[in-house]
Each structure stands twice: as structure tokens, then as C-alpha cells.
Amino acid sequence: MIRANTLQITPEILNFIAELDEFKGAWQALGTLAPERLSALRRVATIESIGSSTRIEGSKLSDREVERLLSNLEIKSFATRDEQEVAGYAETMELVFRSWAEITLTENHIKQLHRDLLQYSEKDAHHRGKYKTRPNNVAAFDETGKQVGILFETATPFDTPQRMSELVACASEAFSSRQLHPLLVTAIFTVVLLEIHPFQDGNGRLSRVLTTLLLLRAGYSYVPYSSLESVIEQSKEGYYLSLRQTQGIIRSDAPNWQPWLLFFLRALQQQMNHLAKKVEREKIVLAALPELSMRIIEFAREHGRVTISNIVRLTGTSRNTLKQHFRQLVTQGHLALHGSGRGAWYALR
Known part of the structure; x- marks a missing residue:
């Protein structure tokens, strides 16, 4: 499945990888923003990721509606299927961000993540965390919802367990042997997983969760701060086209990985560029602060x-002058005020 001799590593692919690895190495320096600013970046990226990944699969919730839902996530009661899917995706992504080092690439972990994704989806209760038992070929539909054709045939329910076992074993070996760059292994794992379509539903969302997991495990620690899913949503036509072009001949002796590899690496490049711009904007805001305000934040x-x-x-400095600086830092969202009067104190947001 993942063999170096079936890959054509073009100069374009090498350039993408070099650029992404350079950013990966520089992230430690780029990521010296204050923790509260990094936290804000991550929250925005998480909302974008959840909204985009579920909309790719047909959800109608906007990012603003996703944000409102997340603020009440502890309620655990969701009126619509869209809300159920958003809640499951949100909790699964948080699990990956928190515990990626412990979530190794195994079939059991893949099934657990699928179960977590669909934990609130009532109609999926009977099959979550279990490989499919009925065919689920990817079909095309017209405006009325009527099926007009099959885009590509997925693995049969009978073949799925063996093919998943082979996929996980090959990917694990490729990651550990390091004969292929981890970005290439991640890309190929993702496209083969989607070609197998191992679960009755939720395969697209699961593939994006697993992509994030594998990128984090490969050392791309900036991933939670910029949404890859939003990049894919904005390039949805190219996403499906590159999948079809590659998946159609995956099982042949000479698979053509190029369409998918180029789409995948280009999407990672856009994710990286979006984050780099956001970080620069954050630095400009902080650089514009007076020196006294910066000393307050550093303390x-x-x-x-x-x-x-x-x-x-x-x-x-006099208390009156400092009061003005503290008041401005609270207004600008850098500090939060706790208490009042002589017992007042401030902390980073």
C-alpha cells in the first residue's frame, strides 16, 4: 500500500515538504505569543475546523452557530442531527489535542475515535465504532436528492476488516521505518482510508480527525492553531476531484498518487500561511503597546x-499612570480584572 517505489517525488512535492518542515522548525520561535493569545487562536481555529468539517458532509450550521453550541456543550442535549454531529466532532478534536501522544495508530483507536465522533448521533447508535455491514459506495445525487450515479466503489463489508488491518500495519511500518516522509505517509493513509470507507457513516469527518492526529504525532505542533478543515471546505471541488482521480486506481499495480498528494500538501501550505499571517498580526498588536504595558503583561x-x-x-511609576495602562489592557482584551478595590488583581486572558 505505502511503497516508496510507487511514488513519484517531484520537485513540486519536495518544495512543499521543505516549506512545511521549515515552518515546523520555526514554530517554537513563532509560537512565543502570550498563552492567552495562543489560546484565542486555537479557539477560533477549532470553531472553524468543526464548522467546516461538518459542513463538508452536509451540515448547515454556521461558525457563529457552532460557537454558540460549544459554549453550551455541557448541556449534552442537542435538538438536530447537525448539532449532534458538531458536538461529537468538538469533543473528539479536544481529545486529540489533549491526548495525541497516547493515541497510537491502531484499529482499536480508530474505532474509538469513530465512536466518539458519533456519540451524540442517535441514528448512528447501532454502528458507531464498528466496521460497516452494508455497501456504502460514494454516489452522486441531483438537486432533488435522487441518486444519479456511483462516483467510486468502496471496499466491500467482507473485505473491510482485512484491508483496514493491512492499511494500519503498512502505515505504522512506514512511520517507524522513516523511508517515506511522514507527510507523504499521512496523505496516503488518508486517501486509502477514504477509498476503503470502513464505517457506515462518518468516514470523511474521521479522516480529518486522523489527519490532525497523525500530523501532531509527526511533530507538527502548530496544527491546532489553524484550521485545515476550512481550507478543504473552501477547495471542496478540488478535494473531491483529487480524491476521485487517485482513488480510481489505488488498487492497481501502478497507482497515481499525484493528484491527491498535491492537493493535500497545497492544503497544508495554505493552513500554514493562514497561521503565519495571524501570528504576525498578533505580534504587531503587541509591538504597538507602550513599554510599560508590555512590562505589565510580562509580569x-x-x-x-x-x-x-x-x-x-x-x-x-505613579498609581494614577498605571491605572490608565491597566484599564487599557483590560479594554484591549490582554488582561482580565478580578476582585475590586484594594484587593483587585489582574491575570492574562
Whole structure:
């Protein structure tokens, strides 16, 4: 399945990989934003990812509606299928972000992630976390919802367990042997998984969760801060075209991985570029702050909290001047005020 001699590594592919790896190496320096700003970036990216990944599969919820739903996620009661799918995707992504180091590439973990994705989907209760038992070829439909043709045939229910076992074993070996770059292994794993379509439903969403997991395990730690799913949603026509072009001959002796590899690497490049621009904007905002305001933020970052008295002792600046700086930092969203009067203190948002 994943063999170096079936891949044509073109200069274009090498350039994509080199650019992505350069950003991966530079992220430690780029990521020196204050924790609260990184947290804000991640929250926005997570909302975009959840909204885009579920809309690709037919959900109608906007990012704003997704954000409202996430703010009440603890309710655990969702009126529509769209809301059920968003809630499942949100909790699964949070699990991956929190525990990616412990989630190895195994069939059991893949099934668990599928179960988690569909945990709130009532109509999927009978098959979540289980390989398909009925054919699920990918079909094309007209405007009325009537099926007009088969885009490509997926693995049969009978063949699925063996093909999944082979896929996971080959991918694990490719990652450990390092004969192929991990970005190429991740791309090929994803397109073969979608060609197998191992579960009755939820395969597209699962493939994007697994892509994030594999990228994090390969050291691309910036992934949670920029949405790959939104890039795919904005290029949905190219996404499906590249899948069809590659999947049609995956099982042949000479599979053509190029259409999918180029789409996948180009999407990762766009994800990277979006994040680089966001980081630069954040740095410009912070760079525009007065030096005294920056010292207040640095003190809060180092000690977890800061008071006006702390900065009076540190800098000798008058309390009235400092009150203006603290007030401005709260207004701009850099600090949060806790308490009042003489007991007031501030922390990073």
C-alpha cells in the first residue's frame, strides 16, 4: 500500500515538504505569543475546523452557530442531527489535542475515535465504532436528492476488516521505518482510508480527525492553531476531484498518487500561511503597546497574576499612570480584572 517505489517525488512535492518542515522548525520561535493569545487562536481555529468539517458532509450550521453550541456543550442535549454531529466532532478534536501522544495508530483507536465522533448521533447508535455491514459506495445525487450515479466503489463489508488491518500495519511500518516522509505517509493513509470507507457513516469527518492526529504525532505542533478543515471546505471541488482521480486506481499495480498528494500538501501550505499571517498580526498588536504595558503583561505571564502595587514597586511609576495602562489592557482584551478595590488583581486572558 505505502511503497516508496510507487511514488513519484517531484520537485513540486519536495518544495512543499521543505516549506512545511521549515515552518515546523520555526514554530517554537513563532509560537512565543502570550498563552492567552495562543489560546484565542486555537479557539477560533477549532470553531472553524468543526464548522467546516461538518459542513463538508452536509451540515448547515454556521461558525457563529457552532460557537454558540460549544459554549453550551455541557448541556449534552442537542435538538438536530447537525448539532449532534458538531458536538461529537468538538469533543473528539479536544481529545486529540489533549491526548495525541497516547493515541497510537491502531484499529482499536480508530474505532474509538469513530465512536466518539458519533456519540451524540442517535441514528448512528447501532454502528458507531464498528466496521460497516452494508455497501456504502460514494454516489452522486441531483438537486432533488435522487441518486444519479456511483462516483467510486468502496471496499466491500467482507473485505473491510482485512484491508483496514493491512492499511494500519503498512502505515505504522512506514512511520517507524522513516523511508517515506511522514507527510507523504499521512496523505496516503488518508486517501486509502477514504477509498476503503470502513464505517457506515462518518468516514470523511474521521479522516480529518486522523489527519490532525497523525500530523501532531509527526511533530507538527502548530496544527491546532489553524484550521485545515476550512481550507478543504473552501477547495471542496478540488478535494473531491483529487480524491476521485487517485482513488480510481489505488488498487492497481501502478497507482497515481499525484493528484491527491498535491492537493493535500497545497492544503497544508495554505493552513500554514493562514497561521503565519495571524501570528504576525498578533505580534504587531503587541509591538504597538507602550513599554510599560508590555512590562505589565510580562509580569503577569511570569507570576500568573499582577497588581498595580506590583508594578509600582517594580517601576516606581505613579498609581494614577498605571491605572490608565491597566484599564487599557483590560479594554484591549490582554488582561482580565478580578476582585475590586484594594484587593483587585489582574491575570492574562
